[in-house]
Amino acid sequence: MTPGVTSILLVDDDPAILRLLARWLEQAGYRVTTARDGYEAKQAIERECPHVVVTDWEMPHVDGLELCRWVRGQNLPHYVYLLFLTVRAGLSDLVRGLESGADDFLKKPIDKDELLARLRSAKRVLDLEERLGVLARCDALTGLASRRTFFEFLNREWSRSQRYRFPLSCVMVDIDYFKRINDTHGHAAGDEVIRRVADCLSAGCRTSDIVSRHGGEEFCLLLPETIEHNAATWADRMRQKLAALRIEFGGKTLQITASLGVAQRMSDTATSEQLVDMADQALIVAKRTGRDRVAT
Ligand code: GH3
Ligand code: MG
Ligand code: MG
Ligand code: MG
Numbered sequence: 219m220t221p222g223v224t225s226i227l228l229v230d231d232d233p234a235i236l237r238l239l240a241r242w243l244e245q246a247g248y249r250v251t252t253a254r255d256g257y258e259a260k261q262a263i264e265r266e267c268p269h270v271v272v273t274d275w276e277m278p279h280v281d282g283l284e285l286c287r288w289v290r291g292q293n294l295p296h297y298v299y300l301l302f303l304t305v306r307a308g309l310s311d312l313v314r315g316l317e318s319g320a321d322d323f324l325k326k327p328i329d330k331d332e333l334l335a336r337l338r339s340a341k342r343v344l345d346l347e348e349r350l351g352v353l354a355r356c357d358a359l360t361g362l363a364s365r366r367t368f369f370e371f372l373n374r375e376w377s378r379s380q381r382y383r384f385p386l387s388c389v390m391v392d393i394d395y396f397k398r399i400n401d402t403h404g405h406a407a408g409d410e411v412i413r414r415v416a417d418c419l420s421a422g423c424r425t426s427d428i429v430s431r432h433g434g435e436e437f438c439l440l441l442p443e444t445i446e447h448n449a450a451t452w453a454d455r456m457r458q459k460l461a462a463l464r465i466e467f468g469g470k471t472l473q474i475t476a477s478l479g480v481a482q483r484m485s486d487t488a489t490s491e492q493l494v495d496m497a498d499q500a501l502i503v504a505k506r507t508g509r510d511r512v513a514t
């Protein structure tokens with residue numbers, strides 16, 4: 219999917235309508251693909267999930283209503299806005315269409331201005347859905363993955379690591395004596411410290427890793443295909459980088475340290491949550507033995 223451009227799948231068994239609508243939509247700046255029936259449409263959606271499906275109702279094999287119901291039953295990567303086209307103008311038909319999962323409908327013959335206006339309205343819904351997704355996936359203060367996203371990623375990597383016997387390591391990071399920063403310099407200074415620590419951790423890891431904000435001043439990372447020894451070496455490098463940060467805030471320069479707990483999946487680690495618990499236990503050891511250190 220090209221970012222910023224709304225992609226539309228047009229579905230109609232009438233090639234003349236497909237050509238006409240495709241021309242209108244392409245001229246309006248949309249990226250258009252076409253399908254001649256619901257069956258072809260399903261394949262196209264599975265191949266590359268479009269933002270909007272504009273579908274005819276009456277088609278051979280799989281009709282528009284069945285297509286709408288099918289789309290709503292799939293676990294697609296994002297919400298698909300469904301607009302159906304119909305010559306059936308009766309109230310009960312429209313109700314059936316909307317009940318099957320469609321968002322909106324348009325009566326044939328299609329008016330170009332109305333079609334484009336309804337697609338702009340679709341874009342407003344899709345933008346909201348996108349924003350909700352970002353809010354759920356990302357932490358608002360740091361932009362890091364949220365706890366929920368972390369656990370989704372963890373469960374995927376957990377299965378992969380079991381299936382292919384890849385190592386999998388987890389690192390828990392907690393800022394030392396963070397409460398003092400808030401108490402001495404204020405909550406806004408504390409927030410700035412959290413953001414800088416987040417940036418430092420993100421900059422230090424690979425794209426295949428995930429960094430999440432787990433709670434207040436606590437971060438959890440997952441390092442796929444990494445053994446504990448290498449994760450601990452990496453964690454100690456991060457510990458040094460965090461200690462070397464100079465955080466300018468309100469005319470002052472703040473410095474922090476952090477403690478890190480490292481664990482890897484062992485043959486007897488029963489669940490993915492247990493791996494996170496093990497990293498948490500190691501973190502407690504790092505705190506207890508003096509802070510500003512890594513424990514395994
Ligand atoms: P330790 O070395 O044992 O980790 O001590 P600590 O002071 O870092 O730990 P503690 O858990 O006692 O304090 C964490 C503090 O983080 C308490 C809470 O007020 C603060 N906090 C939690 N979330 C936020 C946030 O989003 N912004 C700011 N500024 N502070 C937060
Ligand atoms: Mg038709
Ligand atoms: Mg702390
Ligand atoms: Mg804490």
Ligand code: MG
Nearest residue numbers: 480481500514
């Ligand atoms: Mg251990």
